[in-house]
Amino acid sequence: GAVVSQHPSWVICKSGTSVKIECRSLDFQATTMFWYRQFPKQSLMLMATSNEGSKATYEQGVEKDKFLINHASLTLSTLTVTSAHPEDSSFYICSARIGGPEAFFGQGTRLTVV
Amino acid sequence: GIQVEQSPPDLILQEGANSTLRCNFSDSVNNLQWFHQNPWGQLINLFYIPSGTKQNGRLSATTVATERYSLLYISSSQTTDSGVYFCAALRGNQGGKLIFGQGTELSVKP
Numbered sequence: 001g002a003v004v005s006q007h008p009s010w011v012i013c014k015s016g017t018s019v020k021i022e023c024r025s026l027d028f029q030a031t032t033m034f035w036y037r038q039f040p041k042q043s044l045m046l047m048a049t050s051n052e053g054s055k056a057t058y059e060q061g062v063e064k065d066k067f068l069i070n071h072a073s074l075t076l077s078t079l080t081v082t083s084a085h086p087e088d089s090s091f092y093i094c095s096a097r098i099g100g101p102e103a104f105f106g107q108g109t110r111l112t113v114v
Numbered sequence: 115g116i117q118v119e120q121s122p123p124d125l126i127l128q129e130g131a132n133s134t135l136r137c138n139f140s141d142s143v144n145n146l147q148w149f150h151q152n153p154w155g156q157l158i159n160l161f162y163i164p165s166g167t168k169q170n171g172r173l174s175a176t177t178v179a180t181e182r183y184s185l186l187y188i189s190s191s192q193t194t195d196s197g198v199y200f201c202a203a204l205r206g207n208q209g210g211k212l213i214f215g216q217g218t219e220l221s222v223k224p
Contacts, residue, residue: 101145105157
């Protein structure tokens with residue numbers, strides 16, 4: 001079946017540094033991937049749509065200069081949290097679809113900024 | 115955009131009990147999915163069910179698209195069923211954006 005893999009599963013970084021999170025589609029090509037963020041005890045909120053070979057589309061209120069998305073190949077999208085601050089600590093999760101409307105999710109990345 | 119509402123927000127069950135979780139959505143959809151989020155955060159796909167009824171073991175789901183709701187049934191609950199259950203919906207003209215409800219946190223006690 002479809003598998004979406006994220007790396008790393010968790011990361012701790014110092015305030016002011018940048019962190020890159022990878023999202024890979026392992027057995028299919030994904031022209032579009034989606035990045036979500038989830039704060040504790042809350043639902044998943046869509047951050048941006050990652051499009052292979054073109055610029056990402058960000059949801060209202062998401063800072064594009066802070067959350068850099070690169071979708072350089074049909075199997076890899078990356079999210080870079082730049083100049084991270086403690087308020088960026090969250091659970092980040094990506095998803096992709098094979099071609100139909102059913103979405104499959106990665107295992108998520110727990111980011112802690114200290 | 116589409117609004118997705120789930121109820122109840124919390125549910126505590128004794129092991130072996132049955133339960134029904136509800137998901138209401140504000141507009142017609144081409145995708146309705148149910149997920150179980152495990153304690154490590156991973157979203158487990160339970161059902162892709164834009165309409166009709168499906169069953170998988172002790173779980174089943176029904177979506178009545180014309181009335182804009184979906185139900186997830188859990189029978190003979192087990193402690194391993196604990197976690198948060200999300201429904202999420204997608205409209206065809208929303209660029210593939212899956213919108214999540216607020217979730218139902220289920221706790222099954224032994």
